[in-house]
Amino acid sequence: MFAYPKQAEFNRPVPKNKIYGYAKPSRSIRDRFVSQVREIVWKYKLAPETVNLPGKQAIHEIQVFAVVLKTGELAEDVLRTMDKAIPSLLFIELNNEGRVKFAAACKRPNEANSRKNVVEAYFETPWQPANHPRPTLPMALDLAGLYEQMLRQHMLASPMALVGRPGVLPQMKSQESVKAGGKVRRPTGDSGRHRRLEDLRNCNALEGSVCPAAPAGITTAAAGVDH
DSSP states (O other): OOBOOGGGEEEEEOOHHHHHHHHOOOHHHHHHHHHHEEEEEEEEEEOHHHHSOOOBTTBOOEEEEEEEESSSOOOHHHHHHHHHHOSSEEEEEEEETTEEEEEEEEEEEETTEEEEEEEEEEEEOOOEETTSOOOBOOOOSSHHHHHHHHHHHHHHHOSEESTTSTTOOGGGOOTTOEEETTEEEOOOHHHHHHHHHHHHHHSGGGGTOOSOSOOSSOOTTTTTTTO
């Protein structure tokens, strides 16, 4: 989605068993990790020391994973398992045979349990060539503003929410959705754009309470340990 600055490179492999250890996925989800995911790399860490923006409202880092797929498909519960294992905010790049697309969901605190996050519906861009030009990071005054702008641009570039996958939010399957190719797609154009922005406004990112301060999960300090 973005051309990240060189100083933000992290480039640490993330073993699948480390994700399993924190997220505690079911056996069927672990099987999908094995069949669908070839490699996970913690590609970038956006933090005060790497992008020269201060943290704000408990947002001190934004992570970017690069996931190499064995095929062109990735189940949504695999995405959610990665998000569950990472306490900070996460954007995911999916790579397959010289092409790339991007997936992200708004992550906010669980009001009933401050040690857990709530991950909203995922938005995924179309496939594009891996060498397609990317824009620089949007302008922001702090990491909370950067996350808001990144997520906003991501949602606007995403023609559909992943509502055709197992575990999706049922309320998103409305009459306005258009079924195509076995997946329920959100409306495009002005109507779809308005709906996606409404989803973004509903996310607490805009009010600055996106992520709890310290839930359990894999941090950059621990990444890459126990390969």
